Amino acid sequence: MFPNIDPQNGIPLFEQVCRQVKFAIADQAYLPGELLPSVREMAQKMAVNPNTVARSYGELQREGIIESVRGTGMQITAEARRICQKERVRLIQERIVSALQEARFSQLTQEEVTKIVEREIQRLWKSK
Amino acid sequence: MFPNIDPQNGIPLFEQVCRQVKFAIADQAYLPGELLPSVREMAQKMAVNPNTVARSYGELQREGIIESVRGTGMQITAEARRICQKERVRLIQERIVSALQEARFSQLTQEEVTKIVEREIQRLWKSK
Amino acid sequence: MFPNIDPQNGIPLFEQVCRQVKFAIADQAYLPGELLPSVREMAQKMAVNPNTVARSYGELQREGIIESVRGTGMQITAEARRICQKERVRLIQERIVSALQEARFSQLTQEEVTKIVEREIQRLWKSK
Amino acid sequence: MFPNIDPQNGIPLFEQVCRQVKFAIADQAYLPGELLPSVREMAQKMAVNPNTVARSYGELQREGIIESVRGTGMQITAEARRICQKERVRLIQERIVSALQEARFSQLTQEEVTKIVEREIQRLWKSK
DNA sequence: GTGGTCTAGACCACC
DNA sequence: GTGGTCTAGACCACG
Numbered sequence: 001m002f003p004n005i006d007p008q009n010g011i012p013l014f015e016q017v018c019r020q021v022k023f024a025i026a027d028q029a030y031l032p033g034e035l036l037p038s039v040r041e042m043a044q045k046m047a048v049n050p051n052t053v054a055r056s057y058g059e060l061q062r063e064g065i066i067e068s069v070r071g072t073g074m075q076i077t078a079e080a081r082r083i084c085q086k087e088r089v090r091l092i093q094e095r096i097v098s099a100l101q102e103a104r105f106s107q108l109t110q111e112e113v114t115k116i117v118e119r120e121i122q123r124l125w126k127s128k
Numbered sequence: 129m130f131p132n133i134d135p136q137n138g139i140p141l142f143e144q145v146c147r148q149v150k151f152a153i154a155d156q157a158y159l160p161g162e163l164l165p166s167v168r169e170m171a172q173k174m175a176v177n178p179n180t181v182a183r184s185y186g187e188l189q190r191e192g193i194i195e196s197v198r199g200t201g202m203q204i205t206a207e208a209r210r211i212c213q214k215e216r217v218r219l220i221q222e223r224i225v226s227a228l229q230e231a232r233f234s235q236l237t238q239e240e241v242t243k244i245v246e247r248e249i250q251r252l253w254k255s256k
Numbered sequence: 257m258f259p260n261i262d263p264q265n266g267i268p269l270f271e272q273v274c275r276q277v278k279f280a281i282a283d284q285a286y287l288p289g290e291l292l293p294s295v296r297e298m299a300q301k302m303a304v305n306p307n308t309v310a311r312s313y314g315e316l317q318r319e320g321i322i323e324s325v326r327g328t329g330m331q332i333t334a335e336a337r338r339i340c341q342k343e344r345v346r347l348i349q350e351r352i353v354s355a356l357q358e359a360r361f362s363q364l365t366q367e368e369v370t371k372i373v374e375r376e377i378q379r380l381w382k383s384k
Numbered sequence: 385m386f387p388n389i390d391p392q393n394g395i396p397l398f399e400q401v402c403r404q405v406k407f408a409i410a411d412q413a414y415l416p417g418e419l420l421p422s423v424r425e426m427a428q429k430m431a432v433n434p435n436t437v438a439r440s441y442g443e444l445q446r447e448g449i450i451e452s453v454r455g456t457g458m459q460i461t462a463e464a465r466r467i468c469q470k471e472r473v474r475l476i477q478e479r480i481v482s483a484l485q486e487a488r489f490s491q492l493t494q495e496e497v498t499k500i501v502e503r504e505i506q507r508l509w510k511s512k
Numbered sequence: 513g514t515g516g517t518c519t520a521g522a523c524c525a526c527c
Numbered sequence: 528g529t530g531g532t533c534t535a536g537a538c539c540a541c542g
Contacts, residue, residue: 007533009226010139012531012532012533013532013533014532014533019230019234023233023234023235026234026235027234027235035514038513038514038515039514039515039516040513040514048533048534049533049534049535050534050535051533051534051535051536052532052533052534054515054516054517055532055533057515058516062446068514068515068516069514069515069542070269070514070515070540070541070542071305071513071514071515071540071541071542072513072514072515072541072542073513073514073515074514074515088234088236089236089240092227092230092231092234092236092241092244093244095226095227095230096224096227096228096231096241096244096245096248097244097248098227099220099223099224099226099227100224100245100248100249100252101252102147102220102223103220103224104252104253105151106147106151106154106155106216106220107151107154107155108216108217108220110249110253112217113220113224113249113253114249116220116221116224116225117224117228117245117249120224120225120228121228121238121241121242121245124228124229124232125232125238125241140525140526141454141525141526142525142526177455177526177527178527179526179527180526180527183526267394268540268541269540269541269542270540270541275486275490279489279490279491282490282491283490283491305541305542306542307541307542308541308542311541311542344490344492345492345496348483348486348487348490348492348497348500349500351483351486352480352483352484352487352497352500352501352504353500353504354393354479354483355476355479355480355482355483356480356501356504356505356508357508358403358476358479359476359480360508360509361407362403362407362410362411362472362476363407363410363411364472364473364476366505366509368473369476369480369505370505372476372477372480372481373480373484373501373505376480376481376484377484377494377497377498377501380484380485380488381488381494381497391518396516396517396518397517397518398517398518419529422528422529422530423529423530423531424528424529432518432519433518433519433520434519434520435518435519435520435521436517436518436519438530438531438532439517439518441530442531452529452530452531453527453529453530454525454526454527454529454530455525455526455527455528455529455530456526456527456528456529456530457528457529457530458529458530
């Protein structure tokens with residue numbers, strides 16, 4: 001359920017963790033009122049240090065997506081899904097746009113880019 | 129000629145500088161045998177610390193794209209254009225693919241992604 | 257009778273519970289020889305986990321304010337009132353002094369602080 | 385200039401550091417555009433771990449009081465003073481009010497509290 | 513068991 | 528030199 005944490009891709013680990021959790025919530029893998037896996041559990045799942053997960057959870061808490069219940073765990077808030085769905089689109093869109101902007105500036109033609117994009121979309125979504 | 133340097137987008141400055149120079153060479157803005165602008169000059173153009181440019185030039189030299197000519201400056205090599213054109217496509221493609229992969233994993237539908245991509249391509253290349 | 261338990265104000269819950277009980281005893285709401293409400297009952301009154309109350313009772317016992325009577329409950333000791341009255345003043349005074357010290361150190365003027373204090377005292381005790 | 389960090393008073397160290405820095409800025413000990421002492425330097429001044437200071441600086445950054453200048457340090461923002469002056473009053477007032485509320489609820493009389501407060505204010509500000 | 517805080521020490525990218 | 532990130536491991540308060 002949480003693959004994809006990559007220490008070598010430039011994006012900080014704690015931020016990748018945030019993204020994964022947001023995507024999972026947007027996807028209703030966790031529902032409001034439920035508890036997120038504990039810091040230690042999640043750390044093991046994702047093969048990162050517990051402190052890294054703790055930092056991510058702190059971030060999510062600040063964004064109003066989860067809240068700490070003393071001695072119990074981190075609980076999904078009522079607004080979590082709404083926030084995460086917006087975030088999901090925003091985060092991904094941001095990254096796509098940024099990549100396309102670089103392509104544009106570097107003088108690639110619309111045709112070249114379209115070809116790359118269509119090929120990859122076919123490849124990635126074919127298994128559906 | 130060199131806009132787009134963004135200190136806040138996660139990609140190291142010196143790497144952004146490398147990219148810009150590679151793209152300019154791929155685009156034949158600089159031809160083999162010509163000199164690159166001096167470190168200081170380029171630093172000013174790009175609004176970046178001279179040390180950052182120096183590091184980028186070192187990187188380009190290591191990749192065989194430019195070579196230092198004693199007392200004169202950094203000269204574009206004969207193979208520069210070939211290398212840079214390959215690089216340009218590789219770098220951009222890599223980034224696009226990585227962004228689309230995240231979109232795929234996060235359960236966005238093919239339709240949603242296609243919509244974003246097409247809209248942005250229209251927007252970015254409309255001025256052509 | 258026991259409002260004011262606030263999970264978010266930095267002071268541990270079990271300590272807030274201790275304070276409330278001490279203040280109630282100082283106030284003669286409980287007299288020597290009487291029994292405190294059972295752990296479960298008190299937990300419900302204060303909307304707090306029974307374990308938290310149990311810990312507080314343990315603390316109060318260690319301070320000689322209550323004593324456990326086998327199979328009966330926690331009994332108010334003879335010295336309870338004396339201890340609690342001293343405690344009450346000490347605890348409150350300590351907290352006020354600490355807050356004022358920070359105000360002093362942070363270069364607030366005597367006038368600013370006096371204004372805040374007088375306003376709040378008026379507000380809090382007006383219903384008398 | 386930065387005394388008063390106390391590991392034993394219940395308030396987290398990183399938060400005490402934040403408060404101290406805010407108070408210093410409110411007091412114009414640091415002006416907009418200036419750099420805060422480096423993480424390592426401040427850590428030594430305050431006798432805490434550099435990571436603790438880093439966390440505080442991150443917090444201040446999130447509140448718009450300082451901003452990170454790559455490779456240079458943490459710079460006081462233009463709005464820092466305004467924010468910190470508001471914060472100073474808010475933080476201190478909050479603490480005073482909270483202490484007085486406890487006094488109120490615990491059945492101390494207005495006279496008792498007034499006596500304590502006036503005595504302490506005299507004592508703390510007498511050296512002015 | 514849970515999260516929260518703190519320390520120590522490391523490595524990196526940037527100036 | 529600077530801040531940013533990550534790890535490892537500890538202790539505490541709370542349920």
